Amino acid sequence: MTNNPIVKGKLVCVALNDASQFEAMQAEFNEAPYKSAPTQPVLYFKPHNTWNTEGATVEWATSEGAAAESMVVGASLAVVFGEECCRVSQDEALNYVGGYSLVHDFSLPEVSYYRPDIKGKCLDGSAPIGSVVVPAADVADPQALTVVTKVNGETVSEMPVSQMVRGVAELISMISYIMTLQPGDVIAIGFPGQRAPIKQGDKVSSAIAGVIELNNVVGRV
Amino acid sequence: MKHARVLFNGSELDVTVEENGQLKSKADGQLINETDVTWLSPIKEPGTIFALGLNYADHARELAFEPPKEPLVFLKGSNTLTGHKQNAYRPDNIDFQHYECELVAVIGKEGKNISREDAMDYVAGYTVCNDFAIRDYLENYYRPNLRVKSRDSLLPIGPWLIDKDDVGDITDLRVTTHVNGELTQDGTTADIIFDVPFLVEYLSKIMTLKPGDMIATGTPEGLKDMQPGDKVVCEIEKIGALETYIVSEQEFYGDKY
Numbered sequence: 001m002t003n004n005p006i007v008k009g010k011l012v013c014v015a016l017n018d019a020s021q022f023e024a025m026q027a028e029f030n031e032a033p034y035k036s037a038p039t040q041p042v043l044y045f046k047p048h049n050t051w052n053t054e055g056a057t058v059e060w061a062t063s064e065g066a067a068a069e070s071m072v073v074g075a076s077l078a079v080v081f082g083e084e085c086c087r088v089s090q091d092e093a094l095n096y097v098g099g100y101s102l103v104h105d106f107s108l109p110e111v112s113y114y115r116p117d118i119k120g121k122c123l124d125g126s127a128p129i130g131s132v133v134v135p136a137a138d139v140a141d142p143q144a145l146t147v148v149t150k151v152n153g154e155t156v157s158e159m160p161v162s163q164m165v166r167g168v169a170e171l172i173s174m175i176s177y178i179m180t181l182q183p184g185d186v187i188a189i190g191f192p193g194q195r196a197p198i199k200q201g202d203k204v205s206s207a208i209a210g211v212i213e214l215n216n217v218v219g220r221v
Numbered sequence: 222m223k224h225a226r227v228l229f230n231g232s233e234l235d236v237t238v239e240e241n242g243q244l245k246s247k248a249d250g251q252l253i254n255e256t257d258v259t260w261l262s263p264i265k266e267p268g269t270i271f272a273l274g275l276n277y278a279d280h281a282r283e284l285a286f287e288p289p290k291e292p293l294v295f296l297k298g299s300n301t302l303t304g305h306k307q308n309a310y311r312p313d314n315i316d317f318q319h320y321e322c323e324l325v326a327v328i329g330k331e332g333k334n335i336s337r338e339d340a341m342d343y344v345a346g347y348t349v350c351n352d353f354a355i356r357d358y359l360e361n362y363y364r365p366n367l368r369v370k371s372r373d374s375l376l377p378i379g380p381w382l383i384d385k386d387d388v389g390d391i392t393d394l395r396v397t398t399h400v401n402g403e404l405t406q407d408g409t410t411a412d413i414i415f416d417v418p419f420l421v422e423y424l425s426k427i428m429t430l431k432p433g434d435m436i437a438t439g440t441p442e443g444l445k446d447m448q449p450g451d452k453v454v455c456e457i458e459k460i461g462a463l464e465t466y467i468v469s470e471q472e473f474y475g476d477k478y
Contacts, residue, residue, distance in 0.1 A: 010298045015363070034361045043367040045296045047269035049429045063426065086373075086477050116295040116363045118271075122428045124333070178368050179300040 006080060006101060006129050007051050008184025013076065013105060013121075013191070014171060015042040015113060017164045021193020033114045041166055041174055042113060046105065046127040046188075054131035057217045058106050060200050061123050067221040070109055073198050074191030075149045075206035075214065077142065077161055078103040079168060080133045085181040093172035096181070099133035100142060102206050102214040103188040110195060129186065130214045139211065142168045149196060149206040156196035164190040223381040223461075224346075226265060226304075227258035234258075235265070238381050260304035263348055263382040264327060268433035270297040270376070271424060272323070272352050274365060276439025277412045283442040292415045292423055295363075297352075297437075298371045305380035306464050310473035311449055312355060312372070318447045320465075321352040321440035322398045322406055322455035324391065326417045327382055328434040333425050340421035343430060346385045349463040350378040350437050351398075351455045353447075374473060377455075377465040378435075388459050391417065395458040396441055400451055408441025410457075 016022055016038060029037040052058065061068035082098020105127060108120035139145070146160040161168065171189050175181065198204060200220040207213035223238035236244040236253065244253040274293035275286050282288075303309060311318050329345025353375040358368040388394075391410055398406035415423070420436050447453065449469040456462035471478045 010300070012298075012367070036361075038360055038362045040358075040360065040366070040368055042362045044363055045298065045367070045371075047296055047428075049269065049431065087474065113362050114364060115293060116365075118294045118296070118424075119427050122269075122296075124429050179298050179371055180373050182300075 006133055006184070007186045009182045010185045011046040011051065011103070011127060011188065012175060012186070013044050013046055013188040015044060017041070017166060017190030018159065018193035019163050019165050022165050024193070041171055043175070044116065044121055047122055049124050050122060050127040052125040052128040054128065054214055055216070056125060056128050057219045058125050058128065059123065059219045060221045061108060062221060068108060071106060071198050071218070072109050072195035073104055073106050073149070073204050074195045075147050076103050076105065076188035076191045077145055077147055077208065078129055079172065079187045079189060081181045081183055081185045082136070083183055085172065085176045088173055088176045090169045090173040093169040093176070094136065094142070096172065097136040098183065099135045100139050100211070101130035101133050102147065102208065102212055103186070104128045104204060104206060104214055104216055105188065105191060128214060128216050130212050132212065134211050145208050145211065147206055147208055149204065151196055151198060151202050151204055157192040157194065159190070159192045161189070222387065223383045225263050225379065225381040226261040228261060229253055229258045233261065260306050260380055262302040262304050262378050263380070264378070264433055264435060266433045267299045267302060267435065268328070268431050270299065270301070270435050270437070272297055272370065272437040273415065273420070273439035276414050277408060277441040278414055279408060279412050279442040280440055283444065288414055292420060294424070295365055295370060297376055300373050301371055301376035303374045303377050305377070307374070307377060307466070308468045308473055309353060309374045309377055309465050310468050310470050311447055313470045315355055315357040317356040319354055319356065319444040320398055320447060320453050320455065321354060322396050322457070323350050323352050323437040323440050324394065324396065324410055324457050324460065325350045325378065326436045326438065328430045329432055331429060331431045333429045335421055335425040335430070337418045337422040340418035341385065343421055344385050344417065345432070346382045347388055347391065347460050348378055348382050349455055349457050349461050350376055351453060351463055351465055352376055352437050352440065377463055379463050380461050383460055394460070397456050398443065399454045400445055400447070405445045406441060406443030408443065412441055413438055
């Protein structure tokens with residue numbers, strides 16, 4: 001596995017931020033074990049063993065030597081911090097962004113959001129990040145971006161940032177009141193609610209048109 | 222040997238802690254008094270911080286949970302780390318913040334698919350942490366979530382990392398917390414449900430463990446709310462006593478508040 005040169009400290013991902021998924025799950029949220037809808041962003045870490053690069057082959061998950069039955073992938077706009085960001089308002093949040101990139105989150109299928117999903121989300125090399133950080137000054141409005149993901153050339157998702165429960169500035173502000181973000185920390189602000197199923201050997205490519213792309217291959221056991 | 226990191230005259234120093242409590246610079250052997258330093262987290266390059274929920278049989282009962290059949294593992298960010306004798310803050314407008322005195326196993330060697338039998342070869346040593354939690358912020362999503370468990374300063378750790386061989390058997394170490402001098406938590410690692418070798422095996426089946434990764438093994442019963450002004454001492458027999466001062470959110474963040 002290759003550590004990514006972009007993310008240095010923390011890679012924080014936001015789950016359940018696709019507004020259509022969030023709406024569709026309202027009934028489920030009211031049942032056990034959740035009992036009520038989340039009032040806060042639902043966050044998880046991709047720890048340092050997961051960080052990976054553009055072009056990398058991502059290992060297929062195994063357990064006890066046996067190949068996992070299924071895996072999925074989602075792509076997110078990656079907000080890369082350029083300076084320390086502590087308790088900032090939504091209005092000033094974007095001033096702390098050094099630039100933008102893309103993250104792939106390869107994982108086991110998201111079966112439950114009740115407990116931290118270490119087994120599903122912490123697989124070695126499962127978080128490739130784009131090879132470049134596009135300077136924040138070159139992105140007029142991150143809310144206007146759309147992340148398109150293709151598997152073997154076929155489009156599997158189109159996720160406009162504008163169709164998320166919480167936008168970039170709001171998330172930066174809220175997260176900065178929980179944890180101080182350092183230069184090189186990254187927030188993956190949201191993934192399509194329907195993660196794309198993948199198979200061994202698949203080519204996964206995501207792009208924000210005209211801004212950045214990220215290409216990975218799924219390994220074989 | 223006890224390994225610590227301190228701030229002395231504005232520089233970060235790697236030191237050992239001598240029998241008499243003096244600190245000895247690893248670089249030049251200089252002896253330094255503890256009163257002249259600021260303690261830092263003893264882990265120089267912190268890796269993944271794993272923490273266990275409900276991992277003591279008595280604590281699971283206290284929280285009215287069935288002991289888990291599988292470890293409840295969550296991750297914490299490195300922003301949570303702070304050293305011995307440092308401040309940790311109580312967020313504004315909450316009802317309940319509690320300490321959690323925990324034995325931490327620090328990984329010293331990279332490994333994947335490590336067997337229980339070999340697990341201790343991958344542990345460099347131990348330290349103590351205080352894995353504070355804000356109960357008000359619990360929600361049933363990735364519970365316990367980052368808002369509860371990944372806040373700045375709310376994982377004091379230290380005072381030092383002690384070599385594994387200097388501790389020996391860790392299966393029955395007394396675990397205590399004193400708040401303002403009063404004993405409030407008194408347990409033993411004998412009540413741990415999933416022990417260190419099990420956890421090393423379990424986690425390394427999922428992912429590669431690396432030097433600097435830490436496994437905080439959970440806490441026994443004895444929860445108590447914390448208030449600014451409180452002094453909390455988390456101690457584990459043979460390992461060390463970690464002292465923390467609770468301050469308000471405003472005092473902690475100062476100009477950034």
